[in-house]
Amino acid sequence: MLNIVWSQAFRIGVRGIDESHADHLDFLNLITTLIRAKEDTSVILSQVERLYLDLESHHQDEDRLMIDLGYPELTAHQAVHTFLLDELKVLARHFVQGNDASAMLRAASTMGHLLLDHIIRHDLAILTFMQGRGLTETRLSMVD
Numbered sequence: 001m002l003n004i005v006w007s008q009a010f011r012i013g014v015r016g017i018d019e020s021h022a023d024h025l026d027f028l029n030l031i032t033t034l035i036r037a038k039e040d041t042s043v044i045l046s047q048v049e050r051l052y053l054d055l056e057s058h059h060q061d062e063d064r065l066m067i068d069l070g071y072p073e074l075t076a077h078q079a080v081h082t083f084l085l086d087e088l089k090v091l092a093r094h095f096v097q098g099n100d101a102s103a104m105l106r107a108a109s110t111m112g113h114l115l116l117d118h119i120i121r122h123d124l125a126i127l128t129f130m131q132g133r134g135l136t137e138t139r140l141s142m143v144d
């Protein structure tokens with residue numbers, strides 16, 4: 001089972017962003033549980049769609065944060081967001097086709113790893129930037 005657990009090590013220190021990241025991992029763990037429980041494909045697919053929509057709005061929040069910060073890697077980070085959503089769309093085809101539980105489990109696992117990789121490699125870079133500027137969590141309330 002995927003069961004990726006949220007860790008304080010993933011925190012970028014902006015509550016709205018961190019809560020959203022934790023929600024995304026919860027979504028994937030729920031999706032994995034539903035697949036294993038042989039839940040109806042439409043139920044599983046609706047959770048995948050919710051995750052996708054939540055991720056879109058999360059990326060808008062991150063965009064706003066990066067713009068407010070004057071983050072120099074904004075354009076590159078946005079390009080990775082586009083890539084991430086495209087990859088999720090491709091993986092979501094396994095859920096539309098349904099019935100193949102092992103393919104759905106692999107797709108959910110790949111989604112989880114992609115999201116976690118993005119948090120660790122790209123979102124945490126925003127924290128490094130903020131720390132370099134001496135910005136504290138209390139001054140970063142725009143997306144809380």
Ligand SMILES: [Fe+2]
Nearest residue numbers: 021062119123
């Ligand atoms: Fe993120």
Ligand SMILES: [Fe+2]
Nearest residue numbers: 062118122123
């Ligand atoms: Fe991001």
